[in-house]
Amino acid sequence: MVHCKDACNLSSEHLYWDEPQKREDKFVASGKSVSCRMCGRSFGTIHSREQHERQEHHFTASQRARMSTAFSPDTILDQRSPQLLQKFMETNLRPQMGLLRVACAEEVENLIDLIQKCCPISVTRLIKGGSYFKGTDTRSWSDIDVVIFSSSFLSIDDCKEKISSMLCGLENNLKISVMTNRILIERKASLSLRFQFKCFKDLHIHHFDVMLCYDLLGPIASQDAKRNLYRQLYNCGDDVKIQLYSISLLKYQVDFVKASTLGVKDLIRLVKHWFKTSVAKPTEANRFRRLPSSYAMELITIYVWQLAGKPIFFSLVQGLRAVLKFLVNCRDIFIIWCDHYDKNLSIVKEVLQKQTRPFILDPVNPTFNVCENSNAWDEVTHVARQSLLKPLLSGVQAKAPWLFTNNW
Incomplete structure (x- = not known):
């Protein structure tokens, strides 16, 4: 949520309203890791794509450094103590609770009820996602998927x-509804209605994606139904249908992240903030660059926490350091969960044979390498390495239960 009084003393109109933000698409087709970030041309492998970038666009290591890093003047990496970082989390990143959160929740539910009433087709069932319902939203950003x-x-x-x-x-x-003055329709997305919503007393804004779909799985999906969906996904060559199939799995993606502890959600917020304030925005020169999705960063954060033994209480400095050290070794990333599918499933085996690094198999979709949508992991690696040299993390030694990071 964007709280204008607390965040920057600006009216909500000058925060996001009338300035639609570039937001990542949902369930985009894979294969973007092999497209050139300068001209968009696609290649068969990441190696051939990188060779093309060096030869045709003179994309050297020094140029990558200039184009990838943009630490904000007030970066958290300049904090000099765990206590200051914790205070920053509580006062700047974690959404305000209490009556404001209660009022916000009521407003959001009222809008979702209105969306159902305005829907031109019958509503069989509805699922809710996005950072707001996963519990990973921040004071500066809240997105909601319906x-x-x-x-x-x-x-x-x-x-x-x-x-x-x-x-x-x-x-x-929606444009002729009672809430029309509080809704700003954004650019058209291929499979969703995308808009901003002025919430409680216009103090903050939520970014909505509303999607419609055929119900493949029903409210309680059997393992057979899931396996059938996986086969359809794996054999499908139609990008639009791949996205429609994948929408059916959104509930399980939300549940996977939502099940994390409050400490992990705070760490996710911190990692997202680091990403936003440390990685440079694309320019005309590299307009085809695609950074990792926020979902990928959530999954990496959860995985690193799991490697630490799932501690309930932990230092945010130690957690952030661990995630950044993990990102420094992007080319070694290989993550797979088997909560929703068996690793011995034939589809999983076939996907693993085609793997490229980094590799994060979606915890609820065994046909989707979450990392494939980005062609800029090398830039993330560079920014992570530079971040570890900043005052907050420079010279910090690993402490239990994060000692395993010494091997990275």
């Missing part, structure tokens, strides 16, 4: 054919 499943769609193919007109109908209905 997926509406409808029996009006007869199949995935029927959904693909009708979804554009249905989203237009929903948009038109």
Whole structure:
């Protein structure tokens, strides 16, 4: 959430309203790791893509350093004690609780009820996601995903054919609703209605993605139903249908992150803030650069915490240091969870054979390497390495239960 009085003493109109932000697409097709970040040309392998960047665009190590790093003047990395970092978390990153949070929750639920009423097709069931419902939102950013499943769609193919007109109908209905003055429609997304919502007394803003889909799995999915969905995903060559299939798994992605402890969610907020205030924005020269998604950063943070033995209480400095050291070795990243699928499943084995590093297999979708959507992991590595030299982390020694980071 963007709290204008607490965050920067500016009116909400000057924070995000009328300035739609570039937001990552949901369930984008994989393969972007092999596209040039300067011209967008695609290659068969990451190695050939990098060779092209060096030869055709003179993308040297020094140029990468200049284009990847942009520490903000008030970076948290200049803090000099764990106590100051903890205070920064509590006063600047963690959303305010109490009556404001309660009022916010009521406003969000009222809008979601309105979305259902404005939906031009019948609503079979609805699931909610995004950082707000995962509990990883910050004071400067809150995104909410709403997926509406409808029996009006007869199949995935029927959904693909009708979804554009249905989203237009929903948009038109919202524009004439009682909340129209509090909604700003953003640029069109391929499979969602994307808008900003002025929440409680216009003090903060939520970024909504509303998606419509055919209900493949139902409210309680059997293992057979999931395995059938995985097969359809793996064999599908249609990017739109891949995204529609994947939407059915959103609930399980949300539950995976949501199950983390409060400490882990604070660490996720810290990692996101580090990313936002340390990695440079793309320019015209590298406009085809694609940074890792926030979901990828969430999964990495959770994995590193799990390596530490899932401590309930821990130092944010030690946790951040561990995540950054992990990112320094991006090319060695290999992460797989087996909560929703068996690693011996034939599809999983086939995906593992095709793996490229870094590799993070989505914990609920064994056909999707979450890292594949980025072609700038080398830049993330550089920024992480430079961040470890900053006052907050320079000279910090690993303490239990983070001693395993000494091997990185």
